[in-house]
Amino acid sequence: xxxxxxxxxxxxxxxxxxxxxxxxxxLGAEEEAVRAAVAxxxxxxxxxxxxxxxxxxxxxxxxxxxxxxxxCTPERGHGFENIAERIYLYPEVKSVYLMSGAxxxxxxxxxxxxxxxxxxxxxxxxxxxSVISTKTFFILKKYKQDGIIFEEFEDDHRxxxxx
Amino acid sequence: xxxxxxxxxxxxxLNCKGTMTMIKEEEIPSSAVARKPRSDMKSYLSAGARDIPxxxxxxxxxxxxxxxxxxxxxxxxxxxxxxTPWRFRDAAVHxxxxxxxxxxxxxxxxxxxxxxxxxxxxxxxxxxxxxHEVLVTIGGSEGIDLALRALVEPGDEVLIPxxxxxxxxxxxxxxxxxxxxxxxxxxDSFKLTEESLRAAITPKSKVLIFCYPSNPTGxxxxxxxxLPIAKVVQEHDLIVISDEIYAELTYSGRHVSxxxxxxxRDRTILVSGFSKAFAMTGWRMGYACGHRELIxxxxxxxxxxxxxxxxxxxxxxxxxxxxxxDEMRRMVESYNQRRRLVVQGFRDIGLPCHEPxxxxxxxxxxxxxGLSSEEFAQRLLQEAxxxxxxxxxxxxxxxxxxxxSYATSVAQLTEALDRIGKFISKLR
Numbered sequence: 001x002x003x004x005x006x007x008x009x010x011x012x013x014x015x016x017x018x019x020x021x022x023x024x025x026x027l028g029a030e031e032e033a034v035r036a037a038v039a040x041x042x043x044x045x046x047x048x049x050x051x052x053x054x055x056x057x058x059x060x061x062x063x064x065x066x067x068x069x070x071x072c073t074p075e076r077g078h079g080f081e082n083i084a085e086r087i088y089l090y091p092e093v094k095s096v097y098l099m100s101g102a103x104x105x106x107x108x109x110x111x112x113x114x115x116x117x118x119x120x121x122x123x124x125x126x127x128x129x130s131v132i133s134t135k136t137f138f139i140l141k142k143y144k145q146d147g148i149i150f151e152e153f154e155d156d157h158r159x160x161x162x163x
Numbered sequence: 164x165x166x167x168x169x170x171x172x173x174x175x176x177l178n179c180k181g182t183m184t185m186i187k188e189e190e191i192p193s194s195a196v197a198r199k200p201r202s203d204m205k206s207y208l209s210a211g212a213r214d215i216p217x218x219x220x221x222x223x224x225x226x227x228x229x230x231x232x233x234x235x236x237x238x239x240x241x242x243x244x245x246x247t248p249w250r251f252r253d254a255a256v257h258x259x260x261x262x263x264x265x266x267x268x269x270x271x272x273x274x275x276x277x278x279x280x281x282x283x284x285x286x287x288x289x290x291x292x293x294x295h296e297v298l299v300t301i302g303g304s305e306g307i308d309l310a311l312r313a314l315v316e317p318g319d320e321v322l323i324p325x326x327x328x329x330x331x332x333x334x335x336x337x338x339x340x341x342x343x344x345x346x347x348x349x350x351d352s353f354k355l356t357e358e359s360l361r362a363a364i365t366p367k368s369k370v371l372i373f374c375y376p377s378n379p380t381g382x383x384x385x386x387x388x389x390l391p392i393a394k395v396v397q398e399h400d401l402i403v404i405s406d407e408i409y410a411e412l413t414y415s416g417r418h419v420s421x422x423x424x425x426x427x428r429d430r431t432i433l434v435s436g437f438s439k440a441f442a443m444t445g446w447r448m449g450y451a452c453g454h455r456e457l458i459x460x461x462x463x464x465x466x467x468x469x470x471x472x473x474x475x476x477x478x479x480x481x482x483x484x485x486x487x488x489d490e491m492r493r494m495v496e497s498y499n500q501r502r503r504l505v506v507q508g509f510r511d512i513g514l515p516c517h518e519p520x521x522x523x524x525x526x527x528x529x530x531x532x533g534l535s536s537e538e539f540a541q542r543l544l545q546e547a548x549x550x551x552x553x554x555x556x557x558x559x560x561x562x563x564x565x566x567x568s569y570a571t572s573v574a575q576l577t578e579a580l581d582r583i584g585k586f587i588s589k590l591r
Contacts, residue, residue, distance in 0.1 A: 011500070015573065015574070018573070022504065022573075022577075025503050025504050025507045026500035026501070026503055026504050026573075027500065027503075028503050155246075156244065158240050158242055158244070159224065159240070160224065160227045160228065160235070160237040160239055160240065160550055161220055161223050161224035161227050161237065161239035161240065161550060161552060162220070162224075162239070162240055162241040162242055163218065163220050163241050163328065163329050163330070163378075
């Protein structure tokens, strides 16, 4: 990808609400060029959506998140694609990764409570034919996700006026 | 007190009594006995300390602090808004864990001096011998102080292009030098011109303090701009203290060091440091480079006054030079983006703003509002809750301008520009 687009992505990654004209000023470019590049990236699904990064730990109705290591048998001709799809189509599944190492898929799942997650694993995930075994790990606290630190700390310790 | 102890605080009980037992009353010279405690504490001060004015920035700082308004956005900050990259901090933490808490060589850790010499060679084509020509100082500030003390004798004239960083002038005065301001102008992008330099030179001129990229104007000097200056320096046998603390924060082309101009290496004391480029202000890590005779003299003063720079800072600085270039470039790129935003913002508001090509300050003109810098800054703080430093504190030529640091988040900058815009339209 060209450098111009990468720079736009860098800015949007920090603040998705920056307007094309602000981005254009910051990069010393034409607003039209920024609009076109963003449109390109939206069309190519490089920019998938402009979502808020939420610290769910702060929200009252807390959720339970678990990471599940899934071992499964790949299918001839499809590998893990079909199994992954069968898993990621469930709305409670937040992410699915194909992994190297001791297991095959890493599944992140979110539920209202422990029971809901447990029931998903036993009723839906484990019953898929090619799934051999699962190991479930509950997340106790998120410190940092996608490069965003969730802890609150005062970020500007500077004196208001300095030489 | 009658025995001639100079001040109650300095003397202390023990000292006074000691003096009395050692010298019999009749042996005390009459002049010492006759000396009465002075009524005014100020009269104990040296003329130098008494006469240098407090920094204009300090006064403004107090005003902002007193306002105690959480809603004030400050564009008055002369330091990066980045915290020192974790990698550098971690290196210092690790060194503390390892028990590295001792003095270092007076001139600084040999490996740091080597890294500085390598860096200056790689970035700016400068050649310094790390053994004798590189001195690690406590911030660039100490480097400036040492250089002036090593060079200036009472009565020597020190040429200072202004508006500029506040301390050059008072330090010069403190050691008996005579600061000579050379005004620079927005129409020249605040560059020092050959004509104005020539016009300021007298037989007493000895030192030129050169600070580009400039605080507060953001002006820079290119190779071509500096050539005629170097010619004058040679002609009049001047020594240059080149404060290049903002070197890496140059946004059009690469910074050219004054010391790299033909014939200028041995006539220049290069002063720089880690504060701005590597976001390490609080570490107080700087360095000075130059001819071994000059650096040797500075080293003597340095070893008698501070021994050496703190070791933990030196360790962090070494890490910055070894593994910090990517972090540094990332930060510089971010300043550059905000620079464009702010300059455009001021122009949109209708404040003329020359294009700053270095440092992280914009220096818009507020002369058109009819207010003085001081009035403008004061009212901007009170009525629009934006703090910025009035230009006149940076010397002649600063009146009519406002120093605005753009080392602040995009959200804050946008909000500040919005407030300044509303304030201006209210004035009109």
